[in-house]
Amino acid sequence: MTTVITLCSAARLDHVRRQQQFLATQPVRRVVVWLDPDPPPPFPGASVVHVPPGPHGMRLAAGRNRGAVHADDLLVFLDADCLPGPSLLARYQSAAAAHPDAVLCGPVTYLPEGLRPVEPNALPSLTAPHAARPSPPDGENVVAGPDDYRLFWSLSFAVTAPTWTRLGGFDEAYEGYGGEDTDLAWTARTAGIPLVWVGGAHAYHQYHPTSSPPWQHLDDILRNGRLFAARWGFWPMQGWLDAFAEAGAIRPTPTGWERSG
Incomplete structure (x- = not known):
């Protein structure tokens, strides 16, 4: 089962409740991982796992791992913000049959403010995939090149259970915001696990306010970036680091980036 x-x-x-309503119409097992310290609310029809914050904030990496314990054949990771398109699960399932040893990634459309679809069939007309990542034609799967692993986003992807293992x-070790998804991508790249772009596996990101660069996550980005660099030899999230540096908030040192003040 998926x-x-x-x-x-x-x-x-609110985002997750809308997402769960969309998923409830499909024959899948649903697992919601609650990341806040307080007890989780109910999510009808879903298994609920509680992973409270750690010393440095929300434990996104640990949360996904705990959720995966409940999975069977195919694991689909879908962020809280994302609504599944009508064909998302079918396209991931088809791609998994063709590429059982791969990390599978579908396109993501960012919905504008105020747009809150109430049923899955309203989504296809809104499709406008983010231009930063490939979006093959519906039903086509494209194996990524070695440089494409930096484009991996954890907000919508799928793997078979053996590939997850x-x-x-x-x-x-990653807590708070940033770095854990790029780390997973580099783990896959180093292990020779293919990355495959899955045409038609559309997810739709529900609007919420953001800042760029994400100032509220500066310390997380520095801490997790340092962890990533110690493991892989370079810092991730370079665009944000450049923006923080241009604003005078951080500076380079012989051991990496750190706060200026």
């Missing part, structure tokens, strides 16, 4: 794993906090509760899950 299992859809979603992380949730109070800040994204081979990956070893997310590195739970």
